[in-house]
Amino acid sequence: MTGVRIVGIGGTLRAESTSEQALKYAVNAAAELGAETELIVATELDLPMYAPGRQLPAAALRLLDAIRRADGLIVSSPGYHGGISGLLKNALDYLEVLAAEPRPYLHGKAVGCIVAAAGWQAGATSLMSLRSTVHALRGWPTALGAVVNSSAKPFDPKTRDQLSTVGRQVLDFARARVELC
Numbered sequence: 001m002t003g004v005r006i007v008g009i010g011g012t013l014r015a016e017s018t019s020e021q022a023l024k025y026a027v028n029a030a031a032e033l034g035a036e037t038e039l040i041v042a043t044e045l046d047l048p049m050y051a052p053g054r055q056l057p058a059a060a061l062r063l064l065d066a067i068r069r070a071d072g073l074i075v076s077s078p079g080y081h082g083g084i085s086g087l088l089k090n091a092l093d094y095l096e097v098l099a100a101e102p103r104p105y106l107h108g109k110a111v112g113c114i115v116a117a118a119g120w121q122a123g124a125t126s127l128m129s130l131r132s133t134v135h136a137l138r139g140w141p142t143a144l145g146a147v148v149n150s151s152a153k154p155f156d157p158k159t160r161d162q163l164s165t166v167g168r169q170v171l172d173f174a175r176a177r178v179e180l181c
């Protein structure tokens with residue numbers, strides 16, 4: 001079986017962040033199925049506002065390096081006012097640095113998308129917003145995206161099943177692509 005590397009990115013700076021817990025659940029599911037995994041949580045994504053040409057902070061270089069080496073990603077955002085958080089969007093804007101690389105942006109990488117929100121409306125619109133950003137970065141959002149209602153914790157069996165399916169789909173796609181290339 002081909003070894004693949006999956007990087008989980010997301011969460012918020014809030015203690016007991018639901019989006020971070022959901023991210024960890026999905027990443028652990030991929031790890032249990034044999035993926036090599038790495039987590040990059042909100043404290044490491046708390047970057048200065050991205051500006052083209054500005055010197056890159058060390059944390060941004062670490063993020064970019066992790067993404068370069070990843071075969072697949074799992075990205076988890078809170079639903080903030082109907083979209084993804086500014087913190088996560090800003091971190092993803094740093095991927096502009098990868099534009100001219102042999103594998104630009106998220107080219108050829110499966111991306112599992114997760115949103116945690118207090119209500120279903122923001123969950124749905126924020127998941128669309130996250131998937132649109134992944135598409136714009138040339139990533140491949142997995143067939144299943146997961147929405148977690150943060151007012152219903154601990155995660156119920158259906159939510160846990162969705163999160164582990166997202167992890168498994170990223171792993172399956174990443175393995176297939178690694179074997180193909």
Ligand SMILES: Cc1cc2nc3c(=O)[nH]c(=O)nc-3n(C[C@H](O)[C@H](O)[C@H](O)COP(=O)(O)O)c2cc1C
Nearest residue numbers: 012017018019078079080081082117118119122150
């Ligand atoms: C700035 C802000 C905006 C939010 N906007 C919405 C919203 O539009 N709809 C919603 O259902 N929940 C909204 N929420 C609630 C969050 O989606 C919810 O608390 C989520 O769990 C936050 O992620 P976290 O638990 O990882 O911190 C908002 C919370 C904050 C702090």
